[in-house]
Amino acid sequence: MNTEHSFIDADVLIIGGGSAGAMAAIRAKEVNPDQKVVVFEKGQMKYSGCIARGMDAMNIVAIPDIATAELYVESNSIACEGIMDEPVNYKMAERSYEMMKKLESWDVCFPKDDNGDYEVLKIHPKGRFCVTMKEPELKAILANKALDLGVLVMNRTMAVRLLKDGERISGAIGMNVRTGEMLVCRAKSVILSSGGTARFGLPDNGHLYGVYDFPGNTGDGYCLAYRAGAELSGFEYTLVYYITKDINAPLLYITLTRGATLLNAFDERRDQDHPNPAKMLLEHMDGKGPIRIRMDHLPEEKIKEIEEILFTTERPACERFHAGRDNDFRTGEIEMWPTEVYLCGGHGLTGVRVNENAETNVPGLYAAGDTSLVARGHLSGALVIGEVAAESASEYAAGNGEVTLDDDQVESFKRELETRLAQKNNPIAIEEFEFKVRRMISDYLKPPKNEYKLDRALWWMDRFRKELKTMVRVANVHDLFKCFEVENIIQSATMCAIASKERKESRWSPWHYRTDYPEKNDAEWKKHIVLTCGSVPEDVKVSYKPIIKMEGRV
């Protein structure tokens, strides 16, 4: 295999071309058309990331006269049970309406009623922020805009290491997932927007890629940041959602807001008292599930509306799934079930710590989207913080001079590559290995948790880290890049176990629910548990950071 590498220079390097990355790329070119913006995208940018096609809503928009950024901060803080830094959330909410209008100017469809009003739903504890979107081509619109502006997209390129020039980020090493070629990018600033660890626990359906969120998200951004010295937090927020059984596709609010009813296994209604995934999950864990959605009482036009949104935007494959089970919403039900456990900044509180300028604690390094910790930022967070990251990164790139690449760092990685490629005669296929890693993650990290289980998780992850080298076969480039992905999954699991162990309380029930510490303890634990890298990646250092309030708020 060719160990010669290719080289590219950038002012702003964006790792991950999903919603956040695409928006960051666009913004970087808007603020400075002359700067060189490069995207490393593991798949193909036109359709990559969680929003492969479109979305049915922009979950957080503070529309004037309907809601304010202050209300959002208050509301989300309740949802996060206080573990939320306010300034970055405020900024996100403050710019959310502007972002929506920007998308509209790009012909993204936000349906209006006869009065010319948007459809705004209440999904947060306080306030209506969720604006219905009906745009099946959202991702393509974003990707094409970035390309039109002259962004250089390197598809099929997975970032495997960040490079540093002293304390400052100096770029990244990318690897082509189809050819194994290396691409070294010297960059004055780097934005991490490669999603969370969606491919984490093993889903009940047994399909490695049958997860709820985008399966290409294997914690790459978290691990890149971690190894580069960034602070990470929220790894104890082990998310389990509650959505359509087996196919793991979402559909709650679209149906409930149009009058669908929710029933548990005993036909008891659950749609009245503000249903949400957490409540439904608890009921299921109590043995009263599955919860089902029933729509047979709805008028034809409502059902058609629901079908139109569900079958065209976020996961259009739903249509054939239901058809395959002879499930017509007019007569049948939709069965829901817990998803696999996963880590995410968009739905949860996991990620690389950023301030309101999307800055991490590492000079030159920024984060946005599910990789960053904004706190349940969803798509709005990805788009707005993506823009903010681009603005900050561009400013930094312009004002901090050149960076120098350290050839030793590149050579060191090449040696690592060679070692992996020498694993061609090992006995275990990477798929088999991944299956086992993720099964153990499900066994031990899926809530409810206790210290015994968390320690077992750590034991297994240590073992897997070794077996990745000694047992797993790397017969071709496909195996090789999967190894890097699973390495990141293992690292995410280690960090998750350590953070979960550290937080000796229960919070965000049922997600971080510990049977050995079943009560919430604000006095001791209303703070962030922060992880940083020790001398080697397996040496995870724990510290704390206080919750940051807006100035003047207590």
Next chain:
Amino acid sequence: MGVSNMLESLSDNIVVDSDKCIFCGNCVDKCILDNLRMKLASCRQACPLELNCQGYVQLIARGEEAKAMEVVRERLPFPGVLGRICSQPCEDGCGHQDTDGEAVSIRALKRYLDDQFKDQEPPRPEMKADSGKRIAIVGSGPAGLIAAYDLAIQGHQVTVFDRESAPGGMLRWSIPSFRLPQDVVERELKLLQRMGIAFKCGIAIGEDMTMDELHADFDAVLIATGLWGCLKLGIDGEEREGVLHGLPFLKAVRDNAAPAVGTKVVVIGGGNVAVDVAQTAYRLGAESVQLVCLEHRDEMPAFDKAIFEALSENVELVGSWGNPRLEFDQKKLTGAHFEACTSVFDGDGCFNPSFDTSKNRFFEADTIIIAIGQKMDDILCTSSRFDQSSLTRVNAVTLQTSVEKIFAAGDFVSGPSSVVSAMAAGKEAAESINRYLNGVPMAYGRSYPGVTEFEVDRSFGSADRRLNLPHYQFKGKGDFSEIEAGVTREVARKEANRCHSCGLPFGQYRTCWFCLPCEVECPTEALWVDIPYLLR
């Protein structure tokens, strides 16, 4: 084939209708989770230009000639040229070679498509906005022409220089018009002119302009000058009357200035030029033409098809003779003495003929035409700071020379080759130049080969015999009519139906997330994503 890992037991949820699929690979290109791969038909594996042969052959079989032509034109703006003179590696690679030995006539089918649409102006390809970048291409032969086309599509301003009075390189000035009629070349060149590519003919770089000037005035330079020098034997009498050389001979014929040939012609050489010369000699009035070469017939570098055609025109092939000594009777050439050649290549496989000097033969001739090979002529870098031989050495992947903005492709780099290989090189050079001008790493992620090892299903396709290529038997002196004719619709579709259609996209890695861009991007709605069985 046993199960190699648990994945092999999982079903592939991607359903492809092979009667609708045109094997374009859009789905593979867009699959985000790296699942889809293309089982690449063996014809495509063999084509240097990576044409989607399976695609256009199957479309002809389905009666969709217009779509078939679109498929060809995605990579090749010269179907008329290659449909006639391509060395057809695709047919050598056709799966039929392993069974009945009768390849699908892929080349003739390409020519058939050209015939169907030759009276319509081909659509101008979609071209990007002006990049402001200027590219000089030296040489308007196959490599230079296709590079010009591809670079113009990328929005660059392309100027093609050629020292001859009209563009085309060997297509226009060497290959005989009975193989490649001039009007076909001119017709296909028109598209390039419509695209705004500038042709500056009658300008020889190294004489009328220098490489230094090109280097200074343009953002990138592509050298695609081919090989126009002819190798000489270096024997006594080689410059005397009655003794000619292959390339200048063919060029003179194409320039309407054919030299006189006598009645008894001996052509020395075993390559394509020699064969072209031999057939041309008959058309200039020779009564007998002998082709004398070092090699046995099987060793001759000329294309099999050309040799076959020459034989059918009564060219006498006399192999295994060399080391000629010309004989003159005063001013007149009377013939040449040859020695028996016992072997052409030595133990290391190098060209190193050995002779049995005790075995001699005299060949009577009043005209001898020497066509023993091509070489570089060396005017290109005259009066410039560049060194020609160093410019022939290029990076194997990018075709960039040691001078940053100079690239080189075709016979200039590779030595004598084929038109399709020259075009393939021209295409690669254009890709490199475009990347170079856009600041994209040149070598990175250049190509993703499809799956080349797979079980071939031969149940599809008819068991008919291969078509008979319609041949035109020339009538004698002055008859330069095209010797191969096109086929009818009926014959073409029947031939296309012999194709096994062996390639197909499939979900190789079972990593489908059913996000559906593959379906969205499929131009023929041939692909359907079922929910993976485990989730269904």
